[in-house]
Amino acid sequence: MKASFAITPQYVKAACSQCNLRELCLPFGLAEHEVDRLDELVGARRKVKRQAQLYRAGDPFEAIYAIRTGSFKTDVLLEDGREQVTGFQMTGEILGLDGISAENHSCNATALEDSEVCVIPFARLEELSREVESLQHQFHKVMSREIVRDHGVMMLLGSMRAEERLAAFLLNMSQRFMARGFSAAEFHLRMTRDEIGSYLGLKLETVSRAFSKFQDEGFVSVQQKHIRILDIDGLKQLLGRCARN
Amino acid sequence: MKASFAITPQYVKAACSQCNLRELCLPFGLAEHEVDRLDELVGARRKVKRQAQLYRAGDPFEAIYAIRTGSFKTDVLLEDGREQVTGFQMTGEILGLDGISAENHSCNATALEDSEVCVIPFARLEELSREVESLQHQFHKVMSREIVRDHGVMMLLGSMRAEERLAAFLLNMSQRFMARGFSAAEFHLRMTRDEIGSYLGLKLETVSRAFSKFQDEGFVSVQQKHIRILDIDGLKQLLGRCARN
DNA sequence: TCAGCTCTTTGATCCACGTCAACCCCTTTG
DNA sequence: CAAAGGGGTTGACGTGGATCAAAGAGCTGA
Structure with missing residues (x-):
């Protein structure tokens, strides 16, 4: 097609x-x-x-x-x-x-x-x-948005602990799927645990453990790359507390 | 004046x-x-x-x-x-x-x-x-450079260990002082240990210890905010090895 | 349908860096 | 010149996440 x-x-x-x-x-x-x-x-x-x-x-x-x-x-x-x-x-x-x-x-x-x-x-x-x-202005906005996004990642890498990082990642993905007309609550991740880990400054084992923990606590249901968010507010609260630096 | x-x-x-x-x-x-x-x-x-x-x-x-x-x-x-x-x-x-x-x-x-x-x-x-x-092109380059710089910081925060981060920071400062016609080997840092730590995703104590270690090993001489780089190649080598993720 | 992957999960152990605390050194101000 | 306060250094100790290891779960291709 x-x-x-x-x-x-x-x-x-x-x-x-x-x-x-x-x-x-x-x-x-x-x-x-x-x-x-x-x-x-x-x-x-x-x-x-x-x-x-x-x-x-x-x-x-x-x-x-x-x-x-x-x-x-x-x-x-x-x-x-x-x-x-x-x-x-x-x-x-x-x-x-x-x-x-x-x-x-x-x-x-x-x-x-x-x-x-x-x-x-x-x-x-x-x-x-x-x-x-x-067009000029929109292009400048696109570039600037990339800079702002990068600052967010620095915040994540420099000041958050493992579970916060993963929560922030999931919320970000959810929001972006939603903006594209897909479900905010259920989606497929196309990247591996290793790639997520690299992005978040964590080892893949740590990512895997954090997923398991979120699942145990009822925030999400995880089946390999398929994610269902069960308690979005829970994830958001997780973000609020526990900065490291 | x-x-x-x-x-x-x-x-x-x-x-x-x-x-x-x-x-x-x-x-x-x-x-x-x-x-x-x-x-x-x-x-x-x-x-x-x-x-x-x-x-x-x-x-x-x-x-x-x-x-x-x-x-x-x-x-x-x-x-x-x-x-x-x-x-x-x-x-x-x-x-x-x-x-x-x-x-x-x-x-x-x-x-x-x-x-x-x-x-x-x-x-x-x-x-x-x-x-x-x-002017248009130069402005785009300036924005793009900021994006590239941010990616470098992500690399630093996501994949380097404490001493590598500080070494990268010092080399970066040195190079920027040099580009401005100052000494690449000797300069004053205007920021506190706490601010350096925040930038590098480390606590101020860790920054301080890394400075002391570099001094002990003869890479730099540190007096508060005054830095003298004694062995720039040593610092560069420090960067090469020891990735974490 | 099976063999050989890659990706993921989970457990046990370790260590780099955070945390807490004490002290020192400058600089500022009256 | 003394007192006060903001950085900076250093030590002792604790811990979050890395590392090592092994086993399970999905794909892929013959």
């Missing part, structure tokens, strides 16, 4: 304007005729298979990417091979902003499931955003 | 074009006549006394700030009062980018010493960067 869409000209033409992710993505706040102009430069689309990389650290930077379907993780690697996951990205979110500063990417972006992204050539985006004020 | 400069019209006119920080700041990469246009909108300057706040979380966002003299820390606060320092900023660096996304600031910016910033009204910056391509 997706494939047949992808090759029909109407679909290409109507990319952003018909996309149900526009509220979350670059077209947010644009007038209809402005979205049409954005469509023109977002022609190309790219499929990325599960475990394949959209880009790697060091790759030359040419475009940013909007996730149309699927999800990704981004990570940076130390010389000794250890990995730090810097984020998980869902549909409508923008990948590749790290590449602007040095003109090549500084992290790796890996698909967590078979995914598809809209390729947005950066030079053309800058060009268009010089003409379209609302 | 600074005060007398600040009120002379030439000085206001020549702000960016004569500023020795242009290489590090927004004017980087602009042609001379473009810098002149930037000067026009960077008229206002603001002094911030040590310990005073340039802005607070929740303040309406109207401008970003370039640090002319002095230094700052930014932090976010949890409801329970615990603080996470998200960064230390030096001359030429830009403060306030977090405010763009929600139209109000999401963190606090506090001067670590008596400081002065250039106020850059954001609406006018967006306006000008629609006209001046090189």
